[in-house]
Amino acid sequence: MLFDTNVHLGSWPFTLVPDLSATRLASHLRAHGIRRAVVSATAAILAPDPLPANRALLAAVRHIPALLPVPVVNPALANWREQLDIAEAGPLRAIKLFPNYHNYRLDSARFDPFFSEVKSRRLRLLISVRVEDERHRYFALRIKSVPAKTLISFLRRNPLLHPLVLGIGLPDLRVVAKKCENFSTDTSFVEWLGSLEDLTQVLPVRRILFGSHTPFFVTRASVAKLAATPLPARTAAAIGSGNAGRFFSL
């Protein structure tokens, strides 16, 4: 059974993907062999303050143990301490950042107090560098993915943090992996003939975690990438669930 580190709950205004309830999302994931999933609220990505969407997410999944909520935090807002408080109430003690959607530079000195607080509260950090393929998304959404050089600068600035970087592609991963070791990544946006075999050449297996990017991506397609890999079964199992269990201490 899989542990999915990259799942979203809610609708997205730029696609026609149906909005699933938390119960239906859990059942959909289970049908694809996903036993546990780290879920964030899509509404929190575009909202002026992510707190209401985070609270709604926590309420929606309260009785669904398969869905592990992770609040989206916007450190550029003055209420970031209050935003962090909600993370401590969740089962994962983790937060998720969308720097490009929230209009800040991850490596800015302005956020040193924020990341210092994240570290002192022992919160796990998830950083989404990309939600959609920039080439053909809605024309008015001119947000770029978090650049590899910003990620490198951030990781060097915070050597004691070890974030899970979500949505990064293989070309950027090669660049970042040459410079930094204090991060893990998910599999959602890594695609090429032999993706996972290539990925294991770039990063140690223990730093590769399965992510389906449901419902933005077709879940079965993301799962198939792992199911069809010629990597040894033990390696596939580590990517599919073991590494995530260790990352989140579950």
Place this chain on the structure above:
Amino acid sequence: MRAIDIHTHPVFHHAGFTRPAVESFAAQARAQGVERMVSLGDVLAFGPLPTDAQIRHINNETARIMRWLPDTFIGFCALNPRLGERHVMGEMERCVGGLGFRGIKLEISNNARDACMKPVMRAAERWDVPLLQHTWSMTNIHMRHMHSDPEDTAALARRHPNVQVIMAHLTGCGYRGVLEAKGVDNLVVDTSGGFPENGILDYALEHLGADHIVYGSDLPIRETSVTLNRILGTPMSADERAKILYGNTRRILKL
């Protein structure tokens, strides 16, 4: 499940042109259920405007791959329409007439609406072969003088109703592209290009119908497991799935 992949590049940016590499490329697709693959050639190996000699090189590689694995690979003839009628007709005579290629592949030498397309379409009609046109939404990519938007490829198909046109890259064409392709009888859209985004294939099924969608992967930029399971993971009837994965392409290529 039987599948034909209408969109592959066994050689890509000069990589992969050895018999073991091509056999490995074919084996990984066969392991997933893909019986045959259309080889579109290393179409960007020399940039967007290949010369006549470079086009011949690309097509010679495709011909050799077809000879290595004749039961797997079907060749499409790469052309640069900007080189004019003599180039187009000469290469078509050589590749379709002589080497057994079964279609035409156009990349980004020009826009599909350009006048230089006329000899290409005449050639497609004369040899009765389909034409696969690289297509992507140009809303965010401002290179329409050389790339084709779905609007351009649909216009090309409308102007030439006797030629079967394949609009590449369903994901890159997006929802707007599906609507451009709607109602054009001689146009099908291939499912290649981009990540396995949810919703677009469902939308294409609703608006174009299964008869106007064909399976394509864009290997090696993509994975067969992902591209196939994107289709298997989208709700549709068994009949619709069989058409998309196999039946439509078999009909178009007269296999």
